[in-house]
Amino acid sequence: MGNFLEDGSRKDLTGFKMRAAVLILSQILGDFTSGVPIPAPEFPEKCTSEENCCMPYPYTGKPVRQFTIDPNLPLRIRRPVHKLNDDEIAKLEKGYQLLRSLSESDPRSLSNQAKLHCLYCDNGIYYPGMIWPLEIHNHWLFLPWHRMFLYFHERILAELLDDDSFALPYWNWDNQSEEEVANTLPDIYASNRSSSLWNHNRNKCAQQPNIVNLNTVGGCTEKTPTELRIENTRLMYTQIVSGAPTPRLFFGQAYSYGDGGGHGPGTFEDNPHGTVHLWVGDPDAPNKFDDMGNFGRAARDPIFYPHHANIDRIWTIWKTMPGKQRMEPNHTDFLDASFTYYDENADRVTVKVSQIINTTLLRYEYEESPTAWITNGQKAGYENSIPVCNPMNPSQTNAMIIATPELTIQDKLGAEPLTFRVPRPERSDVGVEVLEIEGIKVDGRFQSHWEAYLFFPSVDINTPVSCPEFFGTFNFVPHVGQAQFNRDRVWRVAVKDKLVALGKDNYTDIIVTLVQFGPNVQPLGIGKARIVYDASPATLE
Numbered sequence: 001m002g003n004f005l006e007d008g009s010r011k012d013l014t015g016f017k018m019r020a021a022v023l024i025l026s027q028i029l030g031d032f033t034s035g036v037p038i039p040a041p042e043f044p045e046k047c048t049s050e051e052n053c054c055m056p057y058p059y060t061g062k063p064v065r066q067f068t069i070d071p072n073l074p075l076r077i078r079r080p081v082h083k084l085n086d087d088e089i090a091k092l093e094k095g096y097q098l099l100r101s102l103s104e105s106d107p108r109s110l111s112n113q114a115k116l117h118c119l120y121c122d123n124g125i126y127y128p129g130m131i132w133p134l135e136i137h138n139h140w141l142f143l144p145w146h147r148m149f150l151y152f153h154e155r156i157l158a159e160l161l162d163d164d165s166f167a168l169p170y171w172n173w174d175n176q177s178e179e180e181v182a183n184t185l186p187d188i189y190a191s192n193r194s195s196s197l198w199n200h201n202r203n204k205c206a207q208q209p210n211i212v213n214l215n216t217v218g219g220c221t222e223k224t225p226t227e228l229r230i231e232n233t234r235l236m237y238t239q240i241v242s243g244a245p246t247p248r249l250f251f252g253q254a255y256s257y258g259d260g261g262g263h264g265p266g267t268f269e270d271n272p273h274g275t276v277h278l279w280v281g282d283p284d285a286p287n288k289f290d291d292m293g294n295f296g297r298a299a300r301d302p303i304f305y306p307h308h309a310n311i312d313r314i315w316t317i318w319k320t321m322p323g324k325q326r327m328e329p330n331h332t333d334f335l336d337a338s339f340t341y342y343d344e345n346a347d348r349v350t351v352k353v354s355q356i357i358n359t360t361l362l363r364y365e366y367e368e369s370p371t372a373w374i375t376n377g378q379k380a381g382y383e384n385s386i387p388v389c390n391p392m393n394p395s396q397t398n399a400m401i402i403a404t405p406e407l408t409i410q411d412k413l414g415a416e417p418l419t420f421r422v423p424r425p426e427r428s429d430v431g432v433e434v435l436e437i438e439g440i441k442v443d444g445r446f447q448s449h450w451e452a453y454l455f456f457p458s459v460d461i462n463t464p465v466s467c468p469e470f471f472g473t474f475n476f477v478p479h480v481g482q483a484q485f486n487r488d489r490v491w492r493v494a495v496k497d498k499l500v501a502l503g504k505d506n507y508t509d510i511i512v513t514l515v516q517f518g519p520n521v522q523p524l525g526i527g528k529a530r531i532v533y534d535a536s537p538a539t540l541e
């Protein structure tokens with residue numbers, strides 16, 4: 001097992017021993033062990049990995065270095081893929097050609113970068129004495145880990161191209177405009193089999209001219225382009241604006257040293273991040289949804305990188321939206337967490353989350369693109385003007401509240417929609433009102449997906465997410481190596497703006513309906529549902 005890396009030297013581990021014993025106990029009890037941030041892991045010498053993500057070792061043999069910002073790098077502007085000019089395209093293709101031609105012993109090669117991503121979310125990296133492998137999905141370190149993974153990916157390409165000004169493009173799938181086609185699989189990644197940007201394992205329905213389905217469960221759709229554009233816009237609004245006004249909701253649950261498995265992603269990680277992965281992956285591949293639809297192999301597909309550049313870009317946009325709580329978590333378990341990567345010289349480098357919050361300091365920025373989703377596709381101030389799909393007058397609403405039981409521990413979400421009532425506690429001025437569903441049991445080997453609606457028990461799998469009653473989705477992307485360490489999941493989403501939009505903010509209870517669909521509808525155990533107030537980042541809650 002590896003030690004921790006800090007400032008390029010091995011750290012004395014004795015100080016950790018006592019704490020590790022306590023942590024192991026709390027892992028067994030399944031507690032959240034706040035108090036110690038993730039230390040930068042050492043890559044394993046004896047590597048185990050269910051999904052074959054082990055990388056060659058040792059690499060350059062040089063000591064690990066601590067990342068420092070390089071203020072002399074030129075400012076790189078990451079541009080939307082669909083707007084790249086011929087020179088930019090030629091450079092990008094050249095870069096991936098070079099990346100693909102690196103030897104298998106070079107950790108910078110495309111396949112080894114995919115393995116590094118896999119190693120961090122399979123059962124590949126353990127801390128001494130820990131029973132859980134490290135995981136970088138389904139919790140608040142998802143966004144920062146991927147930001148730095150992309151940073152070094154970009155620096156590696158720049159090094160191979162001998163051009164420090166090289167910038168990764170972003171895939172602007174959130175832009176539904178009809179004039180510029182931004183929301184299809186980008187032409188340069190999809191149209192030419194001999195291009196270095198091409199990947200074999202992709203969904204046949206994710207090809208041009210089909211536009212992205214941000215709420216997909218994989219495969220094809222019958223929806224028209226107009227329906228998809230409207231649904232994509234409103235889904236973005238729900239997941240990122242109305243559903244996630246706090247860091248706890250946007251980034252996800254806390255994850256600290258000793259905490260087992262990721263079990264509470266942010267709304268944004270679930271969807272559209274996870275759903276775009278599924279949309280690109282091939283449902284007919286021997287490993288269903290390869291490559292993009294399985295985290296173990298996703299980063300083999302060059303589209304992974306512009307997809308994640310867009311994720312990273314939306315993080316920067318989210319912070320600028322109105323709301324007092326739209327900021328990064330300020331807890332030291334977040335800011336002091338560190339990770340190890342390979343840099344442009346194939347040397348190991350450790351990075352602390354607090355070093356990478358400001359992208360301008362990292363010397364890159366995003367070119368602006370339209371963001372109609374911020375106002376739900378409406379004129380600003382008219383976000384709530386969309387007619388409801390299930391109109392009910394006050395006496396019908398009251399009758400529904402009286403007639404609907406609360407969730408019980410026996411309730412399972414299967415192929416039939418599940419409806420239950422959740423009482424609202426006394427209003428609080430501190431934080432935002434959030435629905436929390438705890439104790440969700442998912443089989444981690446399979447994908448899982450549900451949608452949630454307010455005051456709309458008659459929904460079915462055909463109800464569009466463009467209905468204002470839609471208030472969030474749960475979406476789980478399988479990763480096999482972690483399945484055996486699976487923990488119950490928690491799902492949280494803000495409800496206040498949606499209740500206001502529905503004219504239902506003055507009721508004592510809310511009525512929630514969950515509808516599950518997709519290729520493997522599993523009987524999901526659902527533990528308990530309640531309303532909480534989320535005051536993050538001031539508190540972890």
Ligand code: C2O
Nearest residue numbers: 117137273277295
């Ligand atoms: Cu590590 Cu988009 O996944």
